[in-house]
Amino acid sequence: MEIKSSENESFRLVYEEVFPVVMRVAYHVTYNMDVSEDICQEAFIRFYEKNIDFRSVDEAKYWLIRVTKNLAINVMKRKSREQAMVDKIKKAPKVPVRNGEDALIDSETRTLVREAVEKLPEKLKSVLVLKEYADLNYKQISGILHISESNVKVRVHRARKIMESMLDREEMHVS
Amino acid sequence: MCLDDQILNTYLDGELTEPWKTQVEEHLNYCVACKTRFGQLSTLHAVVSGSRLEEQEIAPHKEKVLQFIEKNYMEKKNKIGFLHKDFRIKTPMLLSAAAAFVFVLVGALLIGPSTQAEPNALIPRVVPATGGAVVQVRATEGLAASQVLENYPLEEILKYLDSRGYEVDLRVKGIQPMGGEPIEPVEPALEPVEPTVTE
CATH class of the missing domain: 1.10.10.10 (Winged helix-like DNA-binding domain superfamily/Winged helix DNA-binding domain)
Known part of the structure; x- marks a missing residue:
């Protein structure tokens, strides 16, 4: 099924399927729920605004995972540069068990x-x-x-x- | 020859192709050392992969982000689409637009006379036969109105209003009359409409 990222129906379809995956990717790179949420939000906003055509949901998923991974890696790079950020992220609430x-x-x-x-x-x-x-x-x-x-x-x-x-x-x- | 970790990991991930896959399976059937090692790698994979963020931990964030995008991107995009087919403005928007228009109009009429300094522009012209139109002007509120009215003696204002067909109801609020006599309302009482001017 072809996906147009700016069409609401396509967007919702992809969102429903892909959000948990990208959230997991962002979380296991940053280990911070709030930061991960921001990253995922940013990734999906880019996805929506770029108005890209994908051949399938999977293609859209790979694009989103790539963007999310890059955003998360960037956050971690910034984190290592800024000592203040280190402390903040370390204080991240522990994942409920x-x-x-x-x-x-x-x-x-x-x-x-x-x-x-x-x-x-x-x-x-x-x-x-x-x-x-x-x-x-x-x-x-x-x-x-x-x-x-x-x-x-x-x-x-x-x-x-x-x-x-x-x-x-x-x-x-x-x- | 025994299997190395990389082959075992590839096999574990289901990525080993034939004929190597069958060879590895056969080897694992009789080689205890490799089987043990494969068991360890399987456990490692299970532990690492199992320590994942769970669906129920993700759900609230999934909901929150979707709502944000719907509100800030999807809805805005729909409204901006003036050239699109489904052009619509919500009722509150129309009301506030109308209110803003009236506000600007009234403001212009009230401020206008101060520059022109002519009595006949003091109070907005009354449209005949509209019925029930009430204009309230308070000297205590609305800086523009009080400034305008201060430029004229009361008598002139009343005369002007009389000439324009206003019914004037004059009240003084919050001030006790000095004498015993109450202030009589001035009533030119002309038709057809009865706006009220309160000073």
């Missing part, structure tokens, strides 16, 4: 994962976030990041290697 039987991953593990993802170098972080949180395959990631599929494969592997070394496996609990 699911309780009871629903909880697949406990809150401590989530925190550990978060800390590990935050420490990843930008190139590896982008690939890992798109792989683990946007549920994209290597080909889709390669299209979004404009890198080769084999490069994606290598980066996924390197990112996981670093993640593993940072996460104490003893503390990873999967129920």
Whole structure:
């Protein structure tokens, strides 16, 4: 289905499907809900105002993910430059943890994962976030990041290697 | 020869193509070391991917951002479309436009005489047979009105109004008369309309 980003019907269709994905991408790059919301808002406003034709919802999704990822990375770069921003973002409210039987991953593990993802170098972080949180395959990631599929494969592997070394496996609990 | 982590990760992500995929599966069937390692990588993937922002955490933000865009972009775009088919202005907008027009008109009539300094431009001309039109002028409010009226003696104003066919109801509010006698309203009482001037 062809998508015209400035047509309300198309916009809503894409928004409904893609918002959770881009929110996840923004969040797992910045780990701040308010910043992520701003980023997603900015991405969708650009999407709406640019009036772009996409061949499919997926094409629109890849465009939005790319824009969101870039915005989020920029925020993080600015954050590292401005010490004030660091403190502000560190104070981000913790993500509410699911309780009871629903909880697949406990809150401590989530925190550990978060800390590990935050420490990843930008190139590896982008690939890992798109792989683990946007549920994209290597080909889709390669299209979004404009890198080769084999490069994606290598980066996924390197990112996981670093993640593993940072996460104490003893503390990873999967129920 | 055993499998390295990169191949196992690629296999784990379902990205390994044939014939390597089948070879890896066969190897994992008998190699305990590789199977164990594959188990570890699977757990790592499950833990990392499972630590994701959940749908219910996203939902309120999804709603909020959509409302913002609808209000600030979608609706505005629809209104701006003068050349588009669905041109419409909401009733409150029309009312406020009318109110602004009346305000400007009245303002112009009240300020006008101060520059012309002619009595016959003091009070707006009465359109005959409209019936029930009431013009209130208070010296205490509306700087323009009080300035204009101050330029004329009361007698002249009343004479003027009389000549124009106004019925004048003169009241003094908030001031106690010095004598015992109440102030009689001046009533030229002419037809056809009865605007009221209060000083």
